[in-house]
Amino acid sequence: MKSLGAAGGLIGRPVERIEDAGLLTGRGRYIDDLPVRRDTAHLAILRSPHAHAEVRAISTAAALALPGVFAVLTGEDVARLTRSMTVGVKANVECWPIARDRVRYVGEPVALVVAENRYVAEDALDLIEVEYETLTAVVDPEKALAADAPVLHPSLGTNLINERSFGYGDPEAAFATAAHRISIRIAYPRNSCTPIETYGVIAEYDPAEDAYDVTANFQGPFSIHAVIARALNVPGNRMRLRTPPDSGGSFGIKQGVFPYVILAAVAARVAGRPVKWIEDRLEHLTASVSATNRVTTLEAAVTPEGQITALNWDQLEDCGAHLRAPEPATLYRMHGNMTGAYAIRNVAIRNRVVLTNKTPTGLNRGFGGPQIYFALERLVHKIADELRLDPLDVIRRNLVPGDAFPYRTATGGLLDSGDYQTAIDRACAEGGLETLRQRRAIARAEGRLYGIGFAAVVEPSVSNMGYITTVLSPDERKKAGPKNGAQSVATIAIDPLGSVTVKVASVPQGQGHRTVLAQVVAERLGLSMEAVRVNTELDTSRDAWSIASGNYASRFAAAVAGAASLAAGRIRERLAAIAATQLNITSENVDFRDGKVLDRNNPDNALSFARVAASSHWAPGTLPDGTDQTIHETVFWTPEQLEAPTATDGINSSLCHGFIFDICGVEIDRTTGQVRIDHYVTMHDCGRILHPGMVEGQVRGGFAQAVGAALYEEYAYGGDGSFLTGTLADYLIPTVMETPEPLVLHHETPSPFTPLGAKGVGEGNCMSTPVCIANAVADALGIEDVQLPLSPSRITGWRHGEERPPSKPLDAKPAATGASGERMLTGSGSAEVSATREAVWAMLLDPNTLKAIIPGAHEVRKVSDTHFRAEVTLGIGPVKGRYRADIRLSDMVEPEAVTLAGGTEGALGSGRGTGRVTLTETTNGTRIDYRYEAAIGGKVASVGGRLLDGAARVVIGQFFQALARHAGGAPSLANGLIQRLMAPFRRRG
Amino acid sequence: MKPASFDFLCPDTLEEALAALSQGGPEARVIAGGQSLVPMLNMRLARPALLVDIMRLEALRRIETSGDEISVGAGVRQAELETWTSLGRDLPLLAAVFPWIGHVQTRSRGTVCGSIAHADPSAELPLSLVTLGGWVSLRGHKQKRRVKADDFFIGMMATDLAEGEMIEAVHFPRARPGSGYAFREVGRRHGDFAIVACAAVADERGLRLGIAGVDDRPRVFSLPPLDDSQFDDAINDIAWSLNARDDFHASARYRRDLVRSLGRETLKEASRCRA
């Protein structure tokens, strides 16, 4: 096998990609480009504006009556035709793709509309009325554990859905005898690699055969196929799942399309026609899938020299509102290498999984790695700080030694190959660490903020399908039977003209699989790349696949390309046997070159490849005895190293373990707090490189996403669970201007466990770069407690001292809106009116007056003396929406004070607020004072956050302004703001 | 994410446009470049009953210089003003500002007046107009009026534009020799709306500082000379007076800090340019 990749071969050469000509000319075939049946209808989804609420009633009649609408489905309609999705832990919960009696996160599907096109479908969404009874939401994973926290799933009785503790070696003893115990606490935020193409599904149902046929830009793992088929209540062979030829990126995210596969399939069944759904960006950001946020406390037992003798992990994983398959895999994916690049023999782990009112989590590039390494590599830097050592020395002291591979980690992982010391030495030398240190010294001497950070990371690839069962106790595992391995599969087919087709179940998302496979197979068969065609579309009813199929865990180069190479090898062997008889030589002397099959010792003695290859079609009788056909060869390959978890919870969670070492120099602007990455070096050992250009692309692409995670991106939630980053203007993906160019270095130690010696490479920087940048920022600022994303505002917040007060006290205090993004508005005001207190009081209780003073009210109904319902149109600028408002009066002290509590609900979102109104007698009448607190959620909060506070203030101001006017007075507000504002908002007749 | 339906009018004359706007009342809207309105239509945040496309009205597509004033018609796209040959000489502040407004691909469509009408509190063009002391020409079916920029902006996406009115043109005072201009902005990413943007003018009348991104409309202030002992107090008080708010992109404190630092830098630079 070592001959592969040799000079002159195709493997390892940066050839142009087969994929590109089509993609560059607009001829890609992504899901939304595929032809569909003429009667295909379009699906739109009504989503919850609330993070937590009971669904009291859904009225769909008006939507259904709209011309062009074929079907409207609620959660109950879906439930009637499906079963709850499988949950990966033993727990008394159900997991539905659409809300039934309760919504648990903003964006959760509540109803489905099938209509002739997406425009009409969205028109119909507007006509569905849902009555919610809001519940308190919990978004913070630690708060979700509190005894009095609202419980998301009553059947579970708690939000803690799973807990397991593990011990490897003797951590207690190591900590008891440790010279130092050093710990760190990390809250890793939510983010996502958000591909530019969103989810898409085309679904069809055949009632005659009770079978579903779905095309989706799903990326695998195809273990999820089982989840889908079960949920749809059909055997696997009646759930045909196909993937389109092209996909606009996934990075793990498109695993999360599967609940929509179920929804679209059911919708097609009910509507009696094919249904197509293309997710829009709002839906994607709000509700597709997110990486987990995690609170980690990590403690190390350390010798005075900086040797780490034990680690104690306490991880609290937040999987959002439902534990969706394959979660809690994010927490267990790294289980075999919880010690990173270090030889640490004693490890204690407590893993807890908690549910909160946020979007359910799933696969995301780096999958579990960013969370682990942020804690581990920050801790290593902290150890260096506390022991006054150089962080690089602490890293070096603890590395797995170069002669120890394959190295069995404390938690059961088997590190296949590596030479971490040399890779680090080379990175420091070739990456210019000394220059960087000089730059830091100069910068600091000039009073500038400059820091250097490092990160050493082991990047696992080719997941063991059994690792997730580590979440079960050994007893539970015993009962369930062993789970392990990772079948990869490749097929080589030869047609009657002797040309070669390769089929794999790798579901590429832009990584150029077709090119690499053509390279590998062409080289094995002595053909030009053009002579080999590769098909990567997957069809579960026709192709060879397994639960491990798909594009995740960086398994392509290591496993899938390897399987293709094995399949090509088998075909080659047989072709050699066939050719040998015709060439009159022994098959050992048969060579494959330039489209010919020839005698190694006499190249003139040759046959055309096509002729030999086609003989199985045309003249099967001429095949030598014992030689099988060469029409079709399918190879399944699963590495023996991927064993099931041991009785003591040891798990080799991945087959390959690459190595990354990063160095980063940053400068922080003293005034703006902006981080500038001055220099970034990333050293990779990904085993044998099959295509340098593509490896480069994977590294740079992952790096850019990691820069986003480090500095810009966060799925932000308000304290009430409202989602705040619903547009790409708020979820900040780096542009070219924010993306520095790293120096990429390679140090190859081929994996002994994979057919081609390759390892995965796509995810490493998502694990190493966020913490490397954070380490550099911590070094620059001289602080320990840094949090992602490292926004300028946050950074200046860590640095700044007392603020200079204004020279004279301010009239109105600046509004105190909750710091952590909580969207609470507070405000106050007052007005002098000529009416008496009693008269004003009466107005507040009179629906007619309320109608006149509630901004945009069309109708006010009195439900009881203290309860009113209103229909209002509210807006600012072009933004306008109709809402239902509910107003209750309480704490009434007639005629002095009353509390108005209200909620509004409409297509654009919802608002809640309370205001205390006090009436004071004055010489000329009454002074009305008011003070309010309000929160806004739903769509407006997600997409218009930046513009929202002002809008709400205006509306609330209008109410009191109108009240004052009604009571015969003018508001005493600065610069007549409200008066001028009234003009565009005046109610229309 | 698809718009709700609306009637559409592509009038041949300004009169036709104005008649339609006045008839349509609050449910009628002008559409110019669409770079702010169409996202809102797509998200169904805006649901006008009628859109009036003003981009075919030749009369509105002019950049005119008369005396000390540059008038930019409602049909002038941002890219057209950005590449106007006299921009560097006559409107140096705008020359500095344009690269900060969205992207090449949005400036190619978005209009100057559309940005003014939209009145985003972080937007650079409203800031520039206010800082330079410009004017807005409003045109209704029956009346015509001219409003000082500082009076035109009322609040978050709220302006003095009355029902049935549209902006016909905006007027920027032409740069005078001996005046200095400067602009600085801090946003999260390139092309994002500003967290804080500061524009400064230094001329014989003194120093003026415009600030966007903090209060709910662009604000402009006159300041004492830079070396005055009261300068720091003055800019600090300005920072406090702007009702800065916290959101998840930036804290109120951060915004005030930026007003202090960017404000000082822009004023310094404007004074330097003047000298």
Added chain:
Amino acid sequence: MPRMNATRRHPVNFTLNGRAVSVEVENRMLLSDLLRHEIGLTGTHVGCEHGVCGACTVQIDGRPARACLTLAQQVRGSDVRTVEALSPNPAELSPLQAAFRRHHGLQCGFCTPGILMSLDTLLRETPDADRDEIREHLSGHLCRCTGYASIIEAALAAADELRKEEKTNA
């Protein structure tokens, strides 16, 4: 021009990739949807429908513009050009496209058509565009796969090529 009723389709005429087209659309139809779903040119992609990602970028009257922020009715009489018109013929790539292929300027290719349309305008107007100008134009596009470096290299290489071409033609 009379007021066009919301509930019906109305004609719109424009030039698309050099050919006159005449279609009937609802007022609310976006140019991106018109191109993709009514006309069938699916090379123009949609990634956000609020103007940020740049995937839908086409050329309108020679300038790069967001198809998702343009109503179909707004291009009446205009000249619209999409990625499908970039290469001289189906079997050949333009110098810009070829440079993207050579320099691995794309992975999934979803952002690529929009980026090509922006760079095509830039290089046509400014054949000696430098790295900074290229970055400026690229900054209106999000690419999640490449980390941008290879896109810049491709654009610079294409600029080189075009300059050479221009010289030989001159």
